Amino acid sequence: MDHVNRFESRTTYLLLRAEYAVALVVCSVLFLLHIGEVRWVQAVALFVYIDVIGYIPGAIAYRRARNGGIPKVYYVLYNTMHSFVTQAAVVAVWVAVAGFEWALLAVPIHLCGDRAIFGNFLKPFRVPFEPVALPAFVEFDRRTVMRDSADLLSSEPK
Secondary structure (H helix, E strand, C coil), X not given: CCXXXXXXXXXXXXXXXXXXXXXXXXXXXXXXXXXXXXXXHXXXXXXXXXXXXXXXXXXXXXXXXXXXXXXXXXXXXXXXXXXXXXXXXHHHHHHHHHCCCHHHHHHHHHHHXXXXXXXXXXXXXXXXXXXCCCHHHHHHHHHHHHHHHHHHHHCCCC
16 A cells, blocks of 8 residues: 555555554553553543444444435544544543553553454545445455456566
8 A cells, every 4th residue: 555545455454454463462461461550440441432432423323324324423533533643642641640550551452452353444434434345345356356366477587
């Protein structure tokens, strides 16, 4: 992927998820190493509030919508709450007000888990809120994979 061709092949998508999996493991190990110092109410609240604000309202609206179309505000809520930029600001304010604590690792654990385990990244307005295969993308992906296969078969070693 690059700034002109904004899509991922199946392989690059899996590699991107693997990178988040590494970060998830690092954050989880740090969390577990300091589990005795974790304030659990804060950790659970930090983990859950991201979806309470950013995912659940959109998921409910999507399931209630007859045609799957929902207002863009749900996408904005999702993308804002699932942004490392937003969550870095939340963590920075928390640290400035209350000081550092290990419960804050719940934030990157949530975000990295969404990306690594579920494959969920920020949501563009032009795709359904919940994952649905778009026929145009399925066809594009099929043609791209076919082209890659044809290129591999036709290439000769130099």
